[in-house]
Amino acid sequence: MKITEGGVTAAKGFEAAGAEAGIKYQNRKDMALIYSQAPCVLAGTFTSNVVKAAPVLWDRNVVENAPFGQAVIVNAGIANACTGKEGYEYCERTAAKAAAVLGIPKESVLVASTGVIGMQLPIDRIEAGIEKLAGEKQDTSKAGTLAAEAIMTTDTHSKQAAAEVVIDGVKVTVGGMCKGSGMIHPNMCTMLAFVTTDAAISKELLTKAVKEDVTDTFNMVSVDGDTSTNDTLLVMANGMAGNSEINEVGPAYEAFREALHYVNESLAKMMAGDGEGATALIEAKVVGAATKDDARKLGKSVICSSLTKAAIYGHDANWGRILCALGYSGVSFEPEKLELYFESKAGKILIYKDGVGADYSEEEAGRILSEPEVTILVDMKAGEESATAWGCDLTYDYVKINADYRS
Amino acid sequence: MKITEGGVTAAKGFEAAGAEAGIKYQNRKDMALIYSQAPCVLAGTFTSNVVKAAPVLWDRNVVENAPFGQAVIVNAGIANACTGKEGYEYCERTAAKAAAVLGIPKESVLVASTGVIGMQLPIDRIEAGIEKLAGEKQDTSKAGTLAAEAIMTTDTHSKQAAAEVVIDGVKVTVGGMCKGSGMIHPNMCTMLAFVTTDAAISKELLTKAVKEDVTDTFNMVSVDGDTSTNDTLLVMANGMAGNSEINEVGPAYEAFREALHYVNESLAKMMAGDGEGATALIEAKVVGAATKDDARKLGKSVICSSLTKAAIYGHDANWGRILCALGYSGVSFEPEKLELYFESKAGKILIYKDGVGADYSEEEAGRILSEPEVTILVDMKAGEESATAWGCDLTYDYVKINADYRS
Numbered sequence: 001m002k003i004t005e006g007g008v009t010a011a012k013g014f015e016a017a018g019a020e021a022g023i024k025y026q027n028r029k030d031m032a033l034i035y036s037q038a039p040c041v042l043a044g045t046f047t048s049n050v051v052k053a054a055p056v057l058w059d060r061n062v063v064e065n066a067p068f069g070q071a072v073i074v075n076a077g078i079a080n081a082c083t084g085k086e087g088y089e090y091c092e093r094t095a096a097k098a099a100a101v102l103g104i105p106k107e108s109v110l111v112a113s114t115g116v117i118g119m120q121l122p123i124d125r126i127e128a129g130i131e132k133l134a135g136e137k138q139d140t141s142k143a144g145t146l147a148a149e150a151i152m153t154t155d156t157h158s159k160q161a162a163a164e165v166v167i168d169g170v171k172v173t174v175g176g177m178c179k180g181s182g183m184i185h186p187n188m189c190t191m192l193a194f195v196t197t198d199a200a201i202s203k204e205l206l207t208k209a210v211k212e213d214v215t216d217t218f219n220m221v222s223v224d225g226d227t228s229t230n231d232t233l234l235v236m237a238n239g240m241a242g243n244s245e246i247n248e249v250g251p252a253y254e255a256f257r258e259a260l261h262y263v264n265e266s267l268a269k270m271m272a273g274d275g276e277g278a279t280a281l282i283e284a285k286v287v288g289a290a291t292k293d294d295a296r297k298l299g300k301s302v303i304c305s306s307l308t309k310a311a312i313y314g315h316d317a318n319w320g321r322i323l324c325a326l327g328y329s330g331v332s333f334e335p336e337k338l339e340l341y342f343e344s345k346a347g348k349i350l351i352y353k354d355g356v357g358a359d360y361s362e363e364e365a366g367r368i369l370s371e372p373e374v375t376i377l378v379d380m381k382a383g384e385e386s387a388t389a390w391g392c393d394l395t396y397d398y399v400k401i402n403a404d405y406r407s
Numbered sequence: 408m409k410i411t412e413g414g415v416t417a418a419k420g421f422e423a424a425g426a427e428a429g430i431k432y433q434n435r436k437d438m439a440l441i442y443s444q445a446p447c448v449l450a451g452t453f454t455s456n457v458v459k460a461a462p463v464l465w466d467r468n469v470v471e472n473a474p475f476g477q478a479v480i481v482n483a484g485i486a487n488a489c490t491g492k493e494g495y496e497y498c499e500r501t502a503a504k505a506a507a508v509l510g511i512p513k514e515s516v517l518v519a520s521t522g523v524i525g526m527q528l529p530i531d532r533i534e535a536g537i538e539k540l541a542g543e544k545q546d547t548s549k550a551g552t553l554a555a556e557a558i559m560t561t562d563t564h565s566k567q568a569a570a571e572v573v574i575d576g577v578k579v580t581v582g583g584m585c586k587g588s589g590m591i592h593p594n595m596c597t598m599l600a601f602v603t604t605d606a607a608i609s610k611e612l613l614t615k616a617v618k619e620d621v622t623d624t625f626n627m628v629s630v631d632g633d634t635s636t637n638d639t640l641l642v643m644a645n646g647m648a649g650n651s652e653i654n655e656v657g658p659a660y661e662a663f664r665e666a667l668h669y670v671n672e673s674l675a676k677m678m679a680g681d682g683e684g685a686t687a688l689i690e691a692k693v694v695g696a697a698t699k700d701d702a703r704k705l706g707k708s709v710i711c712s713s714l715t716k717a718a719i720y721g722h723d724a725n726w727g728r729i730l731c732a733l734g735y736s737g738v739s740f741e742p743e744k745l746e747l748y749f750e751s752k753a754g755k756i757l758i759y760k761d762g763v764g765a766d767y768s769e770e771e772a773g774r775i776l777s778e779p780e781v782t783i784l785v786d787m788k789a790g791e792e793s794a795t796a797w798g799c800d801l802t803y804d805y806v807k808i809n810a811d812y813r814s
Contacts, residue, residue, distance in 0.1 A: 320636075
């Protein structure tokens with residue numbers, strides 16, 4: 001596998017655009033288009049929240065029932081959630097407009113929204129935005145970046161990743177973009193993420209690959225424990241790489257999975273590190289767990305703990321809070337057996353063993369915790385399974401951003 | 408039922424004291440004693456965290472196996488959690504010292520600790536503190552207040568409540584004290600709480616009453632979602648009121664339950680309102696739910712949502728976050744059916760109905776949310792069950808307190 005530059009336009013035949021449509025923000029791009037020159041096999045995973053935004057309902061229907069997909073229209077600023085029948089009609093009008101402008105079936109257009117809940121979309125501006133986007137779309141890396149910038153809300157930077165693998169002697173590319181960065185607690189996936197690939201792959205195998213991979217990538221991220229109403233991961237495969245269609249598990253499937261995993265994991269980590277107000281990416285790596293499910297629960301419990309997050313912000317090796325978070329994760333274990341380490345570019349240090357704190361230097365621990373990426377390594381000494389979860393520290397700025405997000 | 412002044416010394420025959428023992432803090436009381444002139448029937452509930460502090464293990468054993476209890480020794484500053492064999496030995500030494508000084512059996516002494524995890528107790532200071540406490544204990548209201556002050560950590564004020572009922576023509580009193588205010592997410596109960604009563608009641612009925620009542624009181628509170636390693640609620644009944652022993656469900660039991668409920672609910676609400684950094688008590692009242700369990704889950708999900716908590720801090724009627732929190736609670740419901748209101752001393756306002764935001768005044772909503780006690784009222788329109796949960800807003804000060812709690 002080769003890691004490459006770019007995002008949703010990295011794979012062959014994908015075009016993108018980002019435009020200022022004046023949805024809510026002033027003087028910034030707030031609408032994006034992803035367009036494929038050829039019809040795409042689709043897979044998607046959506047929020048598990050009972051309160052689902054209108055675009056989630058629209059897209060789920062397209063992914064499940066439409067013969068193919070070819071374009072995605074995204075807007076930032078307004079989430080189109082809790083908007084009733086009117087909100088759903090705006091999804092349909094968005095798709096209809098894009099279909100007319102792009103010359104594709106309405107049922108092949110996906111829509112996604114992110115922003116404030118409860119407001120209706122200004123549909124006239126959306127429609128004008130679509131015309132702009134269609135006029136500007138390109139298959140360049142620059143166009144992919146414009147799209148990635150246009151979908152941001154409180155994100156501080158755009159998020160893209162891409163990788164190549166060789167299948168049947170031809171180059172297959174997977175690229176993607178996503179946005180965070182509040183209401184990030186994927187129980188499925190919490191965010192908007194779009195992944196494109198030129199791989200030829202059957203719907204069944206694409207669905208399987210996506211389903212398997214989100215469990216260990218997007219679903220292992222939490223910024224604030226709030227599972228959004230709009231969470232969407234869409235994957236589009238247009239087959240333009242020219243490999244023979246992947247329709248069974250084997251080396252070709254595994255190669256595709258590797259590239260997909262790289263892109264998903266990269267995007268997931270970027271989201272965690274750019275959580276609202278965050279100064280550090282926290283990685284909770286659990287090894288030696290009795291079961292895979294235990295490892296995932298333990299890791300997520302640590303990165304979700306407000307007290308742990310605040311301690312990392314303070315560069316304070318307050319490991320009791322981590323033990324505490326492991327203890328209420330719902331997993332049964334013997335606290336005396338596990339070992340806890342802090343690790344970052346500045347070093348690695350044993351913090352807890354045999355049921356008590358290890359004899360470590362607070363100064364050294366503080367230095368390790370002062371890095372922008374910090375790993376909390378937990379060895380449960382209970383088995384062979386492992387999992388990694390990603391989160392971020394809890395800061396003044398998280399409160400500031402969310403105390404007046406609407407105003 | 409009559410609401411009265413005082414706390415753990417309100418009921419007949421209970422004495423208390425608070426003293427400076429220099430455990431961790433300077434120039435403040437940090438040890439407390441509760442003592443009963445007569446042996447007590449005991450009931451208790453303890454943290455569900457797999458990582459249990461040494462005092463939790465000690466007390467659970469006393470509550471389950473000792474014939475009676477007669478004293479509690481509490482310290483603030485160090486939690487005696489994750490302290491291994493040495494930590495448990497300090498519980499035993501604490502109990503032994505108190506037993507010797509007070510002239511009661513070691514097995515009748517309960518211990519409780521709150522503070523930093525992972526440090527060993529300075530047992531010499533604990534022992535000196537016990538002598539001080541024993542010398543100063545009194546049955547006055549003032550002594551109860553000194554004890555309530557001594558168990559505080561980041562609490563901004565002490566927490567006490569008391570009530571009287573008449574059973575068999577005699578006055579029966581229930582009084583209590585507790586401390587919060589971080590790591591407050593009771594799954595059982597998250598905090599230290601001590602309730603004393605002069606009721607004569609069998610162990611079986613006292614246990615039943617406590618178990619029933621915590622579900623709707625302490626277990627409905629969350630400050631930060633972190634279930635502590637030390638959570639303890641101890642209830643001591645010394646029978647000195649002189650009523651005939653309550654040993655079956657009936658009017659006497661119900662009268663006792665009413666007073667117990669008042670004390671527990673009052674303490675639980677005080678804890679929520681004094682959550683770390685809080686400026687407001689948030690009450691999430693769910694009515695019209697299909698089941699009691701649904702109502703509880705929905706209420707707790709709302710008060711645990713960081714985004715909702717931050718919005719309340721900003722006096723921002725960002726109701727989408729509340730819908731979102733209801734949606735990921737794990738309860739299945741139709742979002743179009745429910746109604747949402749904000750309520751406080753400043754008024755009551757309909758915010759959401761029929762799947763969309765109601766036509767309310769943002770200014771009025773902001774005024775309602777600016778009060779120190781705010782109710783989020785959710786009518787699920789799905790049945791007859793209800794529950795109330797209590798939490799607090801998420802503020803800069805929460806982060807500040809927890810980013811450097813140890814230092």
